[in-house]
Amino acid sequence: MPAAPDYPAASDRAPIKRALLSVSDKTGLVEAAKVLADLGVELVSTGGTKAAIAAAGLPVKDVSDLTGFPEMMDGRVKTLHPIVHGGLLGVRDAADHAKAMTDHGIGGIDLLYVNLYPFEATVAKGGDWAECVENIDIGGPAMIRSAAKNHGYVAVCTDPADMAEVIEALKTDGATSLDLRKRLAARAYARTAAYDAAISTWFAQQQEQTYPQRKAIAGTLIQTMRYGENPHQSAAFYAQGPARPGVANARQLQGKELSYNNIADTDAAFELVAEFDAPACVIVKHANPCGVATGDDLLSAYKRALECDPVSAFGGIVAVNRKLDRAAAEAIVEVFTEVVIAPDADDDAVAVFAAKKNLRLLVTGALPDAHSAGEVFRSVAGGFLVQSRDTTLIKPADLKIVTKRQPTQDEIRDMLFAFTIxxxxxxxxxxxARAGQTLGIGAGQMNRKDSARIAAIRAADFGLDLKGSACASEAFFPFADGLIQAAEAGATAVIQPGGSIRDEEVIAAADERGLAMAFTGIRVFRH
Incomplete structure (x- = not known):
């Protein structure tokens, strides 16, 4: 490990005399370059960036004028040169560095503005192997890392917002502060880390390495929150990976800032409502659905979902899978609701919600594909777990009927609906559930019998008759008691994965009570 040389301390204020600009995204480039030029900063650039600056009538040198080497190998080699990296890495106040710079004609570069080849965007649009590889930037990350390391003297920018901060500082007194340069360096290393994470993830996917030896994860800050799950916990929200319609990419039309719990619950609601083709509504409270229903339209779906548990719905999250209209909006605002999320909302619906200034209204533009591949992460002490998203889709043909009585078509429909939920x-x-409506939901209990009992109690509390309903268990019944509880509550059909050593006992209990029971062969735990 290299020992730290005894460099002189950098001064707080660092003037900018020379800037190297090389950007893929040229948003705001010319405006920034003009301000720099007006402040007397010498501009150095490359390729298309130089052409854009020159076309604006601004004086700009080509980087090859500094290095004495032309761009070569289709632009792959242009900034990988000691003149460039010496200008970025040279410690101005260290005598040996200053001598080396003088001896070799290396001028200092005080500002670096680089945003990288659009590798992530190329992958997202479905670029082929050759196109994706060609969009892996080499010189850009190398320069960014050099400039960030030498933040005592160099300001490094990787996006227009960084440049705006630097320009504001220069307008004030023609220099950047050490504190600003440190902040920029931290952002720069985060950017190159995220870039490398995207590249390594893509390479692993191309080699069909589902779980590579090293797994890098990167996120982009969406918001810093007032607090986390509880007021004494800090929290922030990051976007990560390919864009997926949902809360991370939603547009908030109104309402106060989303909280940590709002985001978690809204995500749970929207992922569930996306499972249904018919107009559907999901109401979630504390990450669990407390009412789910389909209907002829969103109004009927919402009213039917609310019937399942109107008490828990108070202060809950509402998700729908259609464009919100006035009728549905007017019904939703009759109950205090924290968040409403939908693919879209018409002007009349937006106007209805506007009267409830604290209600958050999110629109996503589309529904997530409930059955598309993806990854789910969970932190543990010292590491994290990663698994594939549960894309289970059980169809009638997948069911194994294990009882003497065969289910009716209505019971099959109800079983599949309940199992999906x-x-x-x-x-x-x-x-x-029955006829596209939940009637009772029992969640998060340590034994399945209690979950069944709670679900039945909830139904009774709100006057919902379970007679003729379907009962779904997301894992097998380890004993017959949970199934018996469901039968006594009124269920006539049961769906479960099967696979218990007591399956025969459970099947016998179902036969004794005249139930129809289907095994899915798939467990869908959610912890």
Whole structure:
């Protein structure tokens, strides 16, 4: 490990005499370059960036004028040169560095503005192997890292917002502060880390390495929150990975800032409502659905979802899978609701919500594909777990009927509806449903019998008759008691994964009570 040389301390204020600009995204480039030029800063640039600056009538040198070497190898080699990196890395107040710079004709570079080849965007648009590889920037990250390391003297910018901060500082007194340069350096290293994470992830995917030896994760800050799950916890919200319609990419039309719990609950609601083709509504409270229903339209779907548990719906999250209209909006605002999320909302619906200034209204432009591949992360002490997203889709043909009585078509429909919801309920989960409507949901209990009992109690509390309903269990019944509880509550059909050593006992209990029971062969735990 290199020992730290005894360099002189850098001064707080660092003037900018020379700037190197080389950007892929040229948003605001000319405006920034003009300000720098007006302040007497010498501009050095490359390729298309230089052409854009020159076209604006501003004086600009080509980097090859400094290095004495032309761009070569289709632009792959242009800034990888001691003149460039010496200008970025030279410690101005260290005598040996200053001598080396003088001896070799290396001029200092005081400001670096680089944003990288659009590798992430190339992957997102479906670029082929050759195109993606060609969009891996080499010189850019190398320069960014050099400039960030030498933040005692160099300001490094990787996006227009960084440049705006630097220009504001220069307008004030023609120099940048050490504190600003440190902040810029931290952002710069985060950017190159995220860039390398995207590249390493893509390479692993191309080699079909689902779980590579090293896994890098990067996120982009969306918001810093007032607090986390509880007021004594700090929190922030980051976007990560490919864009997926949902809360991270939603447009907030109104309402106060989302909280940590709002975001978690809204995500849970929107992922569930995306499972349904018919107009559907999901109401979530504390990460669990407390009412789910389909209907002829959103109004009927919302009213049916609310019937399941109108008490828990107070202060909950509402998600729908259609464009919100006035009728649905007017019904939703009758109950205190924290967040409403939808693919879109018409002007009349927006006007209705506007009267509830604290209600957050989010629109996403589309629904997430409930059955598309993806990853789910969870932190543990000293590490994290990663697994594939649960894309389970059970169809009638997948069901194995294990009882003497065969289910009716209506019962099959109800079983599949209930099992789909069970996939989104915290384990142990029991869901009673009939005709596209949840009637009772039991979540998060330590044994399945209690979940069934709670679900039945909830239904009774709100006057919902479970007679003729379907009951879904997201994992097998380890004993017959949970199934018996469901049958006594009124269920006539049961759906579960099967696979218990007591399956025969459970099947026998179902036969004794005249139930129809289907095994899915797939467990859908959610912890």
């Amino acid at each position: 069970g996939k989104h309920v915290k384990s142990n989960a029991i869901v009673f």
